[in-house]
Every structure is written in structure tokens, then in C-alpha cells.
Amino acid sequence: MDTLVHFFQSIPYDQIVIQTMNGIVTGMILALVASGLTLIFGIMDVVNFAHGELFMLGAYVGVIVLVATGSFWMALVLASLVVAILGAALQIVTLRPLIGRDPLNTILATFGISLILQNYALWQFGPVARKINEPITTHFNLFYLEYPWYRLVIAALSAAIIGSFWLFLKYGKFGVWIRATTQDRVMAQAMGIPVPWVHTGVFAIGAGMAAASGVLFGPLVGVNHAMGLDWVLKAFIVVVVGGMGNLGGSIAAAIFISLLESYASIWMNPSQAVIVSFVVLILTLLFRPTGLFVPTPK
Amino acid sequence: MTEKWKDEAWSQDIWYSGKITRRTALGWGGGVLGAAMLVPAPWQAAFGQTAPYKIGSLQPLSGAGAAGGKTALVGVEMAIDRINKAGGINGRPVALVAADDESKPDVGRRKTEKMLLEDKIDVHVGGFLSNICLACMPVFEETKVVNMIGVCLDTTLTTSKCNRYSFRTFDYAPAQAVAIAPYLVNKMGKKWHIAFADYSWGQSTRDAYTAEIKKLGGEVVGTTGIPLGTADMTSFLSKIQGNFDGLFGIFFGKDGVTIGNQAFDLGLTKKYKWAGDGAIAESVNLPALGSKIEGFVGINRYIPVFEGPLNTPSHRKFFDDAKARLLKIDSSGPLPDRYVQSNFEAMNALKIGMEKSKFQGRQDTMKLIEALEGLVMKEGDDFPQGGGLLRKEDHQAFIRQFIFEIKGGKHKIIETVAGDKTIVPPACKFASA
Numbered sequence: 001m002d003t004l005v006h007f008f009q010s011i012p013y014d015q016i017v018i019q020t021m022n023g024i025v026t027g028m029i030l031a032l033v034a035s036g037l038t039l040i041f042g043i044m045d046v047v048n049f050a051h052g053e054l055f056m057l058g059a060y061v062g063v064i065v066l067v068a069t070g071s072f073w074m075a076l077v078l079a080s081l082v083v084a085i086l087g088a089a090l091q092i093v094t095l096r097p098l099i100g101r102d103p104l105n106t107i108l109a110t111f112g113i114s115l116i117l118q119n120y121a122l123w124q125f126g127p128v129a130r131k132i133n134e135p136i137t138t139h140f141n142l143f144y145l146e147y148p149w150y151r152l153v154i155a156a157l158s159a160a161i162i163g164s165f166w167l168f169l170k171y172g173k174f175g176v177w178i179r180a181t182t183q184d185r186v187m188a189q190a191m192g193i194p195v196p197w198v199h200t201g202v203f204a205i206g207a208g209m210a211a212a213s214g215v216l217f218g219p220l221v222g223v224n225h226a227m228g229l230d231w232v233l234k235a236f237i238v239v240v241v242g243g244m245g246n247l248g249g250s251i252a253a254a255i256f257i258s259l260l261e262s263y264a265s266i267w268m269n270p271s272q273a274v275i276v277s278f279v280v281l282i283l284t285l286l287f288r289p290t291g292l293f294v295p296t297p298k
Numbered sequence: 299m300t301e302k303w304k305d306e307a308w309s310q311d312i313w314y315s316g317k318i319t320r321r322t323a324l325g326w327g328g329g330v331l332g333a334a335m336l337v338p339a340p341w342q343a344a345f346g347q348t349a350p351y352k353i354g355s356l357q358p359l360s361g362a363g364a365a366g367g368k369t370a371l372v373g374v375e376m377a378i379d380r381i382n383k384a385g386g387i388n389g390r391p392v393a394l395v396a397a398d399d400e401s402k403p404d405v406g407r408r409k410t411e412k413m414l415l416e417d418k419i420d421v422h423v424g425g426f427l428s429n430i431c432l433a434c435m436p437v438f439e440e441t442k443v444v445n446m447i448g449v450c451l452d453t454t455l456t457t458s459k460c461n462r463y464s465f466r467t468f469d470y471a472p473a474q475a476v477a478i479a480p481y482l483v484n485k486m487g488k489k490w491h492i493a494f495a496d497y498s499w500g501q502s503t504r505d506a507y508t509a510e511i512k513k514l515g516g517e518v519v520g521t522t523g524i525p526l527g528t529a530d531m532t533s534f535l536s537k538i539q540g541n542f543d544g545l546f547g548i549f550f551g552k553d554g555v556t557i558g559n560q561a562f563d564l565g566l567t568k569k570y571k572w573a574g575d576g577a578i579a580e581s582v583n584l585p586a587l588g589s590k591i592e593g594f595v596g597i598n599r600y601i602p603v604f605e606g607p608l609n610t611p612s613h614r615k616f617f618d619d620a621k622a623r624l625l626k627i628d629s630s631g632p633l634p635d636r637y638v639q640s641n642f643e644a645m646n647a648l649k650i651g652m653e654k655s656k657f658q659g660r661q662d663t664m665k666l667i668e669a670l671e672g673l674v675m676k677e678g679d680d681f682p683q684g685g686g687l688l689r690k691e692d693h694q695a696f697i698r699q700f701i702f703e704i705k706g707g708k709h710k711i712i713e714t715v716a717g718d719k720t721i722v723p724p725a726c727k728f729a730s731a
Contacts, residue, residue, distance in 0.1 A: 015537065022533045029530075119360055126628020127365035129555050129586035139565065144539045146565025151532070220563070221529055222555035222586030226362045230529035262533045270524050270534040271496050 012266060014143040019262035021142070025151045027258030028158035031251040032213040033231050034238040035162055036206030042245025043182050043202045045103060046095060049110040051210055051235065052228025053117035058083045058211025059223040060121060063130045072135040076215045080208040087207025091200045099199070121225040132218035154216045161212055162251060165205070169247075178202055182245065237281045243291025252293045256280075348386075350393035351652070353378065353645070354419035355448070356410055356434065358426050361401030362527055365582060366551055366637050367426050370449050371396060372623045373641030374423055376616075380679075381645070387652045395419050399430050406430035407437060414441045420659055421446070421652075421666070423645050426637070428452035428499040438463045442663050444651075444670070446644040449637050453502035456694040460726035463663070465670055465693040467647045468640040469599045471503035473720035474575070475510035477699035478597040481713060483516040486571045486595065487543020490516060493535070493557065494548035496523030503548045503575065526553065531560050538566060547574030554578035555586045562590035576601070579704050581633040594704045599640070600683050601700050601709040602633035607684060608700075608711075616642065616682040639683050646680035647673060647688065686717035692726035 033055060040048045061079040066072060090113060098105045136153055139146040169175035180188040181198045189195045214227070221227060234257075242253030257277045264273040284292055355374045358367035378392050386392060395417045399406030407430075413419045414437065422438065423446040425431040431450035438445040438461070445464040447455060453471050455464065482490065490511055494500035500523065508518045519542045524534050535557070538545065545566055549557050554577055561567050567590075576598025579591055601608070602617060620634035620642075647670065655662060655669035671690035675681045675697075686697035699720055701713040 018536045019533060022530075022536060026530050026533070115360075122360070122364055122368070126630065126632070127368045128582045128628050128630050128632045129365070129552060130630075131586045131588050133588070139563075145536060146563075146568070148563045151563075217529075220532075220556075220559055222552065222559065222583075224365060224552050224555070224586075226364065226552060227529070229362060230527050265533045265537060270522065270528070273533070274525055274528070 015266045016263070018142060018145065018147075019266055020259065021147065021151075023259035023262035024255060025155045026262070027255035028155040028162075029213055029217055030231070030234060030238055030258055031254035032158040032161060032209055032216075034235040034242070034250045034254050035165070035247055036209035037232075037235050038239045038242065038245055038247055038250040039178075039202055040206045041239065042247070043178060044095070044099075044106075044199050046106045046110065046203075047103070047236075048203075048206070049107065049232070050090070050113040050117060051206070052230075052232030053114045053121075054083055054087060054207045054210040054228070055214040055217075055231055056121060056223075056225060056228035057086065057117060058214030059132065059218040059227060060125060060130070060214075061211065062132055062215035062218055063223050066132055072133065072215075075132070076212060079215045080212045083211030084204040084208030088200050088204040090207075091203035095203065096196060096199065099196075118225055118228075125225065129222040129224045131222060132215065134219035150219065157216060158213070161209065165209070166247070174198075174201060234277060237277050241280055241284045241292050243294035246291060246294050249291050249293030253291075256292075348390050350391040351387060351421070351657075352393055352395050352417060352419045353648075354395045354397065354410075354413040354417065354422040355424035355641075356397050356399050356406055356413070356422070356430070357424050357448070358401040358430070359396070359398035363401040363427050363551065366449070367398075367401075368627055369582065369624065369632070369635055370424065370426050370637040370641045372620065372627070373638040373643075374448070374645055376619055376623060376638070377642045377645035377649075380619075381649055387649050388656060388658070399427075401427060401430075403427075403430045403433040407433045410434040410437050414438075414443055419443065420657075421648060423641065423648060424448040425450045428455070429497060431455055432459060432498060435459065435461060435464050441660075443660060444648070444663055444666050446648050448641040448644055450499070451503065452498045453506060454498070456692045457725040460692055460728065462667060462693075462728045465644075465647070465688060465695075467644045467675065467688055467695045468636075469697055469699065469720070470694060471499075471506035472510075472722045473694075473696055474503075474597050474699060475506040476722055477715040477720045478573075478701055479507070479510035479514050479516070481595075481701050482544065482546070482573060483511060483514040486573060488516045489542035490518050490544050490546050491520045491522070491538055491540070491542050491570070492518055492546045492548065493522045493524065493538065493561075495526050495550065495553055497526050499550075500526075500548050507546060507548070524549075524553075524557075528553070529556065531556055532564065535560055535564055535566060542570065544571035544573055547572075547578050550575070550577035550580070551583075554580065555583050558583070558587045558591050558594070567593070571595070576636065576700075576702070579702075579709070580635045580637075581709075582628075582635055584704075584707060585630065589707070591704050592707075595701065595712070596704075597699055597701050598636055599697055599699060600634075600636040601702050601711070602635070603702075603709050603711065605711045606714055607698065610677070610682065612677070612679045612682040615679060643675070643681050643683060647675055650675075650680065684717070689721075689724060691724035694724070694726075696721050 037051050058079045061082045062075040065075040065078045094109050134150040136150045138149050177193045177198050238254045242249030260276050264276045357371045378394050397409040421444045425447050426449045428450045447466045456466050492504050494504045547557050573595040576596040579596050620638045624632045651666050651670040655665035657666045673688040675685040677685040684698035686695050688695045696717040698717050699715040702709045702711050
């Protein structure tokens with residue numbers, strides 16, 4: 001009995017609350033990045049290695065718009081639109097000609113795009129990291145910390161963007177086309193759905209979502225040419241753990257993994273805590289290769 | 299109206315007047331390529347057919363470390379251009395062979411081997427990320443080629459992993475710790491928490507600062523190692539709490555920007571005194587840190603200001619040249635940083651060593667090493683930072699240090715520590731040649 005009491009007394013409740021908030025905020029950003037990635041894979045069978053660079057380009061476009069207009073919200077909207085258009089152009093020029101070829105071709109193509117975009121950003125913007133000023137700078141007291149309201153805004157906005165996208169998929173005409181194409185590409189084409197344009201549209205939406213997350217996250221880290229690298233690996237883990245192509249699964253996996261890492265950091269050192277996501281990935285691949293958040297295959 | 303000029307006689311030769319055949323295109327392409335090959339390298343106009351010294355420079359020009367690698371390369375280019383303009387070394391021009399390590403140790407080692415075995419470089423100046431320097435140092439030893447480290451700060455490069463062929467013409471953590479620890483303990487607070495980049499440089503630097511703070515009667519109450527490239531450090535920073543006076547950060551590059559922003563966002567930099575390695579507040583990082591880095595106290599071997607001992611004509615020359623070159627790679631016009639400075643000065647130290655030893659090629663490597671050992675780097679155009687001593691026992695230099703504060707978004711010198719006041723005993727044993 002004493003051991004049990006001692007155990008409950010030793011739980012750092014303040015840390016648990018703080019890390020829950022950290023995990024949810026990080027998870028929502030990751031979910032926004034990963035949902036674009038999983039959507040592109042789900043409908044096109046393309047593993048998009050350039051997703052992190054679309055995240056980074058979004059942040060750079062955000063910087064340019066912010067300097068020109070002074071409005072963070074304008075930067076968020078315009079960066080998403082510009083990168084969505086760029087994504088559509090990339091899909092038409094580089095991925096559409098590869099449809100039906102071995103998946104290795106698209107992997108190499110997107111990897112090549114990623115290198116080009118990264119080096120383009122370095123050449124165009126140079127080595128100096130840029131700043132996006134957050135629109136909300138106030139804090140609230142959370143135990144011993146001053147917690148920024150902006151982090152909660154990021155979580156809320158990410159949830160709103162993902163929620164809107166879900167409604168669009170469920171009720172929008174183009175959303176229905178996307179779902180139909182995901183289920184059966186050949187049948188969708190037979191029913192008159194313009195599948196090549198659905199592919200282009202989906203790539204554009206995925207790119208726009210990556211750009212939005214780049215702008216939202218920019219104020220926390222500064223904008224540089226390599227900022228996408230840090231997120232894309234984790235987004236791939238999330239997509240695999242959530243079930244490749246499963247939007248809901250990816251969102252759940254993003255929050256699940258981020259919360260696990262945050263809780264792990266209470267008792268482990270950071271280097272050990274970041275391994276948690278890899279452990280989850282390995283266990284998923286071993287015991288549930290279709291993903292944690294999809295029904296068990298019969 | 300606008301098309302009328304095409305009808306003019308003078309325009310007939312340059313305006314497209316028929317279809318371009320593959321043969322025409324190949325002919326023009328071949329011609330342009332041939333002409334390009336005939337254009338002499340910049341140094342050939344001055345030196346005729348004299349064979350140049352080949353100076354290799356491994357830098358991260360792509361990948362996570364590319365931002366720093368680009369400015370580091372500017373330092374080497376500046377020094378080489380200046381040397382060539384002044385007549386070269388021993389009457390021979392200097393040619394740069396730059397290689398991109400892609401911020402990866404395995405690639406770095408492969409490219410180093412290529413520079414040494416295929417490009418046949420005579421000497422090397424460069425290396426940015428410590429893990430890449432550690433991976434490549436044995437290759438220079440095997441091929442018996444002098445390696446002037448450009449940026450890598452890992453302590454062990456000139457202590458437990460030292461070798462006879464590698465030199466560091468700038469500071470390292472034990473010397474920095476000796477320089478700033480009295481300020482930290484006597485003027486900022488006795489109890490410190492250290493947050494560091496959890497890799498070779500961060501770990502060795504943490505150990506050096508911990509030892510020095512303890513030696514002066516202070517205490518390091520906790521340390522937090524954060525993996526390199528962690529985008530969201532909040533989970534780890536949120537754990538930092540307790541009764542201590544100051545938070546000391548050991549980060550560089552984009553991780554420096556991340557901790558600067560996120561430690562401020564969580565109120566840590568208001569609750570505790572905020573100090574750290576100068577790489578956090580390097581001039582290329584300041585725009586992304588904005589007002590969140592105000593009040594940060596750091597230590598650095600170089601800061602781009604004209605105060606105190608840095609208010610010299612030599613520094614002005616270095617600063618102006620570096621600024622103009624940096625403007626070409628970044629339109630926002632960054633100021634020079636320590637990466638430009640240390641590569642510039644490493645190349646100049648090499649020049650002096652090559653002249654002193656009458657170095658002609660790899661066969662003279664041992665003579666060059668002897669010339670560099672114990673080199674006194676005198677303040678002036680070659681060493682605008684202030685110069686210092688390149689110690690014979692471990693090939694480690696001891697140079698002037700600047701303790702600074704960020705005020706109004708700019709560096710302000712608080713204290714200057716002379717290089718000879720930062721000397722620590724050597725901890726290197728060279729393998730017998």
C-alpha cells in the first residue's frame with residue numbers, strides 16, 4: 001500500500017500537464033505535415049520526399065508576404081496558395097509522366113526535387129535565417145513556466161485546417177472524387193472522374209498544407225533552407241504508423257507519437273526520448289505492418 | 299514598331315533568321331565550351347604557366363550545415379584571392395579545390411579521400427562540423443598531408459584524438475571556458491544549468507565549462523543534451539526548472555536560433571540569466587532571433603564590431619571585403635562571422651608556414667609542420683582578429699576572446715580576454731612519426 005502511495009506521490013503532475021500540452025501542439029503540426037504526405041501516397045502511390053521542402057518553401061513565401069504586407073494571416077493564406085500552385089506544377093511536369101512506372105521512379109524524382117528546392121532556397125535566400133513574427137505574443141502561467149498562447153493557436157489552427165479538409169473530403173464534389181479515386185482508380189476513371197486532375201489537385205492540396213504548417217511553425221524556429229529536414233522524417237514515421245494513405249490514422253499517429261515522446265522526456269534524457277518514435281515504428285512494422293490505426297486485415 | 303530593329307542591317311548577324319539545326323546547336327555549344335576551356339584561370343594572367351599549389355577545402359555546402367559552410371568557404375576564398383593578388387606563395391599561385399561534404403561524415407570522408415588521392419591537393423584548409431572533422435582527420439594522417447581545421451571546435455581534435463598533421467589556428471572550449479568562467483561565476487551567478495547540442499562538440503564543450511565553473515567555486519546543477527537538429531525543443535526545455543542562477547547554451551546554426559526562440563517563449567531567459575557560446579548569437583542568426591535574444595551574454599573569438607581592440611585598419615579591411623562577398627551569397631547583407639574569420643586566418647597561417655618552410659609539395663610536409671609548430675600569429679592583415687600562438691605540443695592556438703552582450707540587436711563587447719590568459723595545459727600525445 002505504501003509503495004502505491006509513494007508511486008502516486010512521485011508522479012510529477014505538473015510535468016504531465018506541461019508535456020501533454022507540448023505533445024498535442026507538436027502532434028497537431030506533425031499531423032498537418034503528415035496529412036498532406038499520406039494523402040499524396042494514398043491516392044497516387046507516391047512517396048513524396050520533397051514534402052519537407054514544400055514546408056520550407058511555404059515558410060519562405062510566408063516571410064516574403066509578411067515583409068510586403070505586415071500581416072501574418074495574409075502570409076499564411078498566400079503561402080499556402082502559392083506553394084499549392086507550385087505543387088500542382090511540379091506534379092504535372094515531373095510526376096504525371098511517371099504514372100504507371102515502377103514506384104522507384106517517383107521516389108527518385110521526388111528526392112531530386114527535394115535536393116533542387118533545398119539548394120535553390122540556399123542560393124536564393126542565402127545562409128541568413130529569416131524571422132516570421134508570431135501574431136500573438138502573450139503568455140499565460142503554467143506552473144513554473146510562461147507558456148506562449150501562440151503554441152495553442154498553432155494547435156487550434158492545425159486542427160481547423162485538418163477539420164476543414166475532412167469536411168471537404170466528405171461533402172465537396174472534388175472531395176468525393178478524391179475518395180473515389182483512392183478507393184478504385186480504374187473504376188473512378190470509368191465513371192468519368194478526371195483522375196489525372198484529381199492527382200494534380202491532391203498534390204496541390206498536400207503542398208498547400210505543408211506550406212501552411214511551415215508558416216505556422218516558422219516563428220518558433222526561424223526560417224532556413226534545411227527546416228523541412230527535421231519534420232519530414234518524423235512525418236514519414238507517422239504515415240507508416242498511422243497506415244499508409246489513411247488520413248485519420250496519420251492524425252491519430254501524429255498525436256500519439258508526439259505525446260509518447262513528450263511523456264518519455266519526463267523520465268528519459270532527450271536523446272533517448274526521440275528514439276521512442278523509432279521504437280514505435282519498428283514495433284508497428286513487425287506486428288501491424290498495415291498501421292496501428294487501421295482495421296486488422298482479414 | 300518594337301520589331302522594326304530586326305530589319306536593320308546591323309541586327310541581321312545576331313537575330314535569329316532561320317531554324318536552328320542540331321548541327322548548328324552542337325557547333326555553337328562546342329565552340330562555347332572550347333572558348334571557356336581556353337579562358338585562363340584567374341591566377342594564370344599573373345603567374346603564367348607556374349603550377350599552382352592545390353588547396354583543398356571540405357565544407358558543408360548542402361544539407362543541414364550548409365548555411366555555415368557557405369560563409370566558411372567565403373573566408374578561404376578571401377584569403378586565397380588576397381594571396382594571389384600579392385604574388386602567391388613562394389612565387390606560385392594558389393588554386394582552391396572545394397568539396398561539399400553534404401553535412402554527412404561518410405560523404406565527408408569520401409570527398410576527402412578524393413581530394414587527396416585524385417585531385418592531389420598539397421594541403422587542406424576547412425572542416426566545419428566536428429563529427430566530419432573527426433571522421434576525416436585520420437585520412438590526412440595516412441596520406442601525410444597538412445590539415446588546417448577551419449571551424450570544428452570539438453575539444454578532442456587537439457587533445458585525445460590529435461595528430462601531427464592537423465592544426466587548429468583558433469580557440470577551443472577549454473580556452474573559452476577559462477576566458478568566460480570568471481565572468482559567469484563572479485558577475486552572473488554561482489549556479490548554472492547547461493543546455494547543449496548532444497554531439498561531439500556540444501559534449502566536449504559542456505565538460506570544459508562544467509570543469510571551469512566548478513574550479514572557480516560555482517556549480518553546474520544540471521545539464522540537458524538536446525539532439526542536433528531537434529525542431530521543437532519545447533518538451534526538453536520545459537523540464538528545466540529549479541534553483542539556479544543562469545542557463546548556459548551550447549548550440550550553433552539553426553539549433554542556436556531554435557533554442558534562442560523557444561527558451562524565450564517559455565520564459566526561461568527572463569527567469570534565469572542567459573548566456574552561452576557565441577555561435578547562438580552569430581551574426582547570421584540575429585535576424586531570426588529578433589528581440590528574443592536581447593541581453594544574451596556570449597563568448598566568441600570574433601564579433602563584427604569596431605570597438606576596443608577590433609577598431610583597427612586591418613579589421614576594417616577584412617570586414618569590408620567579407621561583407622561585400624557575403625552580400626553576393628545573401629541579399630540581406632549579413633555581417634562576417636567567426637566562420638569567415640577562422641578560415642581566412644587558417645589559410646593565412648598556412649601561407650606563412652609554406653613560405654617559412656619553402657614548401658614545394660607533399661614531400662615537404664614535415665618541414666611545413668615544423669614551420670607551423672609554435673607559429674606566432676601577429677595581429678595585422680593576416681590575422682585581423684588579433685592573432686596568438688599556435689602551440690607546438692598539441693597544434694592548438696590560443697587567441698583573444700570577446701565576452702559580449704546583445705543590445706539593440708547588435709553585439710557589444712563587455713570584456714576582452716587576451717589569448718595568453720586562456721592557455722590551458724596541452725593534453726595531446728602525437729603518435730611517433
